Amino acid sequence: MSDRLVIILLILAAIGLPTRVAANEVAIAPAIEPTGLPPLGAVWREANPYRGNPLAIEIGHTAFNQACARCHGADASTHAAPAPDLRNLNRYCRRIAAPELNAACMRDNDAYFAKTVRQGKVIVGVTHMPPWEGVLKQELAWAILSFIESRVGGK
Numbered sequence: 001m002s003d004r005l006v007i008i009l010l011i012l013a014a015i016g017l018p019t020r021v022a023a024n025e026v027a028i029a030p031a032i033e034p035t036g037l038p039p040l041g042a043v044w045r046e047a048n049p050y051r052g053n054p055l056a057i058e059i060g061h062t063a064f065n066q067a068c069a070r071c072h073g074a075d076a077s078t079h080a081a082p083a084p085d086l087r088n089l090n091r092y093c094r095r096i097a098a099p100e101l102n103a104a105c106m107r108d109n110d111a112y113f114a115k116t117v118r119q120g121k122v123i124v125g126v127t128h129m130p131p132w133e134g135v136l137k138q139e140l141a142w143a144i145l146s147f148i149e150s151r152v153g154g155k
């Protein structure tokens, strides 16, 4: 197969992905500030420092609805949204009962969340999700993850 044909096939595959929302979407920062949460500085954490923190869940709820809901569904609660249901993110970890393995799984999950949010999902030039680096504060990103996890099992 020629290189050009391979490239054309890759582009077609990317455009055809069912989860695609719209090409060249841009990230718009939420209006809410992470007031009251411990500040995290410029260097991204590897794991969620706010897991289970009620204030983080509350702030994350608002931030999610302002920044993520238009693609992932209001309140992280709908299956009809065009982008994946983020409550499923840690579904594999939830099946692991052994505490140490579960914690390791959650650490991987946190790292995947942070990487995905910062880099977005840009696949062969098509923006499935815009990158949030420089737009979304780290504090708000972890607050959003804390909120999403609080929604697991909800409608």
Ligand code: HEC
Pocket (backbone or CB within 6 Å): 017, 019, 020, 021, 022, 025, 026, 064, 067, 068, 069, 070, 071, 072, 082, 083, 084, 086, 089, 112, 113, 116, 117, 121, 123, 128, 129, 130, 132, 136, 144
């Ligand atoms: C413009 C629409 C859009 C917005 C806004 C958006 N996303 Fe996404 N997101 C997507 C799409 C589409 C995917 C699936 C991309 C793919 O797999 O190709 C995705 C995937 C993800 C994933 C990976 C899911 C998985 O199962 O692998 C995470 C995590 C994520 N988004 C978090 C967020 C967060 C947090 C926000 C808000 C700050 C957000 N997204 C805002 C469209 C969006």
